[in-house]
Structures are given as structure tokens and as C-alpha cells.
Amino acid sequence: MEIKTIADIDIKLASVSKIKDVDFETLSFGNVFTDHMLVCDYENGVWKKPSIEPYAPFMIDPSAKVFHYGQAIFEGMKAYKDEQDDVWLFRPDQNYERFNKSAVRMAMPEVPEDVFMGGLKQLLEIEKDWVKKGKGSSLYIRPFMIATGKGVVAAPAVFYRFMIILSPAKSYYSGEVKVLIAEHFSRAANGGIGAAKAAGNYSAQFYPTKLANEKGYQQIIWTDDATHTKLEEAGTMNVFFRINDTLYTAPTSERILDGVTRKSLIDLAKRENINVEVRPVLVTELVEAAQNGTLQEIFGAGTAAVVNPIVGFEYQGTYYELPKLDQPVALALKEKLNNIQYKLEEDTFGWTVKI
Structure with a gap:
């Protein structure tokens, strides 16, 4: 498959990169994150324009339904860099399809392919330096969606946020x-x-x-x-x-x-x-x-x-x-x-x- 870059996206780059402060040889899995994240909100039945912005906390209402009724799904993927410095994904179509199957089962909106795949491509192009060469090194990719709609009525939300965050990883070994x-x-x-x-x-x-x-x-x-x-x-x-x-x-x-x-x-x-x-x-x-x-x-x-x-x-x-x-x-x-x-x-x- 070929992943097309999404054209309609807002990009705000971080003023300073954190990469120089990261020891890539002593990474613990899932604790260090790259400079940027993808964000796309769903409001009133429509997906809004996605954005890539500096990785940071964000505000959310205490009554957001993710907290009260557990509408939250995610995926786990990896990007790899070969000896020619090209970045590769492994069967991303399978993760995309499964993500939307999870969304349907949890009464959440399906994410459009251009937002998920095109947004991921754009994000990885920006964060290419975080993908290190060498067997065992990779960039862990965490797409997820949460219900951000307000209210404690036991019903699906009408507002959602889809995000992708990235975390550099070394070989995962948990011992015996x-x-x-x-x-x-x-x-x-x-x-x-x-x-x-x-x-x-x-x-x-x-x-x-x-x-x-x-x-x-x-x-x-x-x-x-x-x-x-x-x-x-x-x-x-x-x-x-x-x-x-x-x-x-x-x-x-x-x-x-x-x-x-x-x-x-x-x-x-x-x-x-x-x-x-x-x-x-x-x-x-x-x-x-x-x-x-x-x-x-x-x-x-x-x-x-x-x-x-x-x-x-x-x-x-x-x-x-x-x-x-x-x-x-x-x-x-x-x-x-x-x-x-x-x-x-x-x-x-x-x-x-x-x-």
C-alpha cells in the first residue's frame, strides 16, 4: 500500500527539540515521547481539521465521558529505520482497520483514513530523527481516541479526540x-x-x-x-x-x-x-x-x-x-x-x- 500525505492539516512545530536530552541506549519502554503529537477532534458528527503540535498536556472537562463510561480505544504500532535512513511501517493497514473495528464496538466514530494514515505519515516525517537505525531500535506509535464530550448521562459521547503520540524504544526484554x-x-x-x-x-x-x-x-x-x-x-x-x-x-x-x-x-x-x-x-x-x-x-x-x-x-x-x-x-x-x-x-x- 502507499500512504498519502494529508494536505489539509495545521502544523505548529516545537521551538526546541528534546531529542538531544534523550539517552537512546537506556530507554525504558513507553516513558519518553517525541516533540510532537497529532490531534483531531470530532464535534457534532464531523471530524475537524487535524493538527500536529508540540507534545503537551491538554485541558479536559472533569465530566468527560472517557472518565465515567470508559470510551477509550488505542492501537500499538512501530516504525523502523533501515540502513539507507528510510523509515518503514509494518502492516499499518491492519492496525487502521482494527482501530475502526474497536471504534464501532465502543460506539465511537470511525477515523477517516486520511486523518489516521496521512496524519501519521506527516507526523513521522517531522519526527524522522527519533527513529534510530539498528536492530532493536524502533519508534513505538500509539494512536488512541477518547470521549471528550461532557456529562454523566450513561450514553455515548458526541465529542471525541483522536491522537497519535510517539515513543522511541529499544529491544523489549522482560527476563524469564x-x-x-x-x-x-x-x-x-x-x-x-x-x-x-x-x-x-x-x-x-x-x-x-x-x-x-x-x-x-x-x-x-x-x-x-x-x-x-x-x-x-x-x-x-x-x-x-x-x-x-x-x-x-x-x-x-x-x-x-x-x-x-x-x-x-x-x-x-x-x-x-x-x-x-x-x-x-x-x-x-x-x-x-x-x-x-x-x-x-x-x-x-x-x-x-x-x-x-x-x-x-x-x-x-x-x-x-x-x-x-x-x-x-x-x-x-x-x-x-x-x-x-x-x-x-x-x-x-x-x-x-x-x-
Whole structure:
């Protein structure tokens, strides 16, 4: 795809850049932001003229419906710089489509493509120096929309704000990850908003994850809300299981997010002649495979970490350690995906888009 620059946009540049004060070698994920942000307001059924302006706090009414009824959605994307200093996006069309699916589910207005994609292109052209070269370096992109309309009546707002902020990032590494399989708490339910990237999905995970942390586990593998017998997601990521030489992952649904990294890893695995099965995976299958030695790997898949290997899991009071492999499939797939993102290998899928 080709992203067209939006023509009708106001641009106000920061008088001084913060970039010289940033140590790009010691970045902690999501805490440093670039000089500018994209802003576009929706009022009375119409999207207004977008603007790029200096990154700064903004005023909002205390009765804004985002605070009271949780109308807030977001996306997570990355920009990469190749050795020729060109900036690339990875499958941005998928993030744009999913953003608007989330908007529809949350009774929020869809964002026009020229505002989302064209505005992002313009913003990245201004902030190009914040995208550093080298494998592991990237610029994390956070598009989001909140309900700014005033009032505490329980109904959708009529005023909204769409924004894009940018944060330079290094390789994401969270150390060894051990997980607890959920037996009571659920991430999402049928008929709910689990397939939307809605803010409330993530805040609802904090308490059960805190309980898992107190037991020595970094994340939770979520199970289905009705029976807690089907494995669904790991923390905030999609999850894969390798039993013998086959990769298994749950199908997307009303409860499971349609992850861009997930679908990319599935396509990559198929290209590399790795067996992949997209089907419900039972907790009993996982436990049995761990007991008989056929469980080889578990890993999460998402934008921030790309692939996050899991070293073991607990279920019903028993901990199962995974084998330490010399050549794990998880890291091989991560390497191939990163090489495409950084333009170090040919993109046979047409996933990368030049800014």
C-alpha cells in the first residue's frame, strides 16, 4: 500500500527539540515521547481539521465521558529505520482497520483514513530523527481516541479526540517469564469487548495479574470465561504452544484479539514449513504434553516484544518447567520477522510500507 500525505492539516512545530536530552541506549519502554503529537477532534458528527503540535498536556472537562463510561480505544504500532535512513511501517493497514473495528464496538466514530494514515505519515516525517537505525531500535506509535464530550448521562459521547503520540524504544526484554493459568478470572467474555483494543480490557487484567505477581509469576495465561478449559491469551499478548513439531494457537473470536504479530507469525511459520494449527487448545492438552515431554515451547506474540518466550507454567498448584532448547522456533520466527521489519531480508509478503 502507499500512504498519502494529508494536505489539509495545521502544523505548529516545537521551538526546541528534546531529542538531544534523550539517552537512546537506556530507554525504558513507553516513558519518553517525541516533540510532537497529532490531534483531531470530532464535534457534532464531523471530524475537524487535524493538527500536529508540540507534545503537551491538554485541558479536559472533569465530566468527560472517557472518565465515567470508559470510551477509550488505542492501537500499538512501530516504525523502523533501515540502513539507507528510510523509515518503514509494518502492516499499518491492519492496525487502521482494527482501530475502526474497536471504534464501532465502543460506539465511537470511525477515523477517516486520511486523518489516521496521512496524519501519521506527516507526523513521522517531522519526527524522522527519533527513529534510530539498528536492530532493536524502533519508534513505538500509539494512536488512541477518547470521549471528550461532557456529562454523566450513561450514553455515548458526541465529542471525541483522536491522537497519535510517539515513543522511541529499544529491544523489549522482560527476563524469564513464568505464567499462571487462570482458573477463575477472565480477560473477556462472549458478547463483550475482548476483541476490541479498549482501555478497560487492560485495566481489568491488573488485579489478577497482581495476584499472580505475588505468587512469583509474571503473567497469566487466560482461559475461556465459561469453562476455564480453553487457553486463550498470555497477559496482553496472543499465545502459541509448540507440542512436538506443531505450533498451536487459539482462533480469534469475541474474546481474543486479532493480533497483527500473531497473524504474521502464522504466515511466516507456514512459509518455513512449520506445522501450524489454529484451533481451541485445552488446558488438559497442555498439562498432558508437559507431563509426557512433548511440550516444547510456549510464547507470547505482540507488538512491543514481538515474541516473549515462557519458561514454565503453574496449573492447579503444580508447576511445569519447559525444556531449554538450543534452537527454539519462537526465536527463529522472531528473527525472521525482525529482518523483514528492518528491511534486512526480502519482504515476500508485501507487509512493509515506506514513509
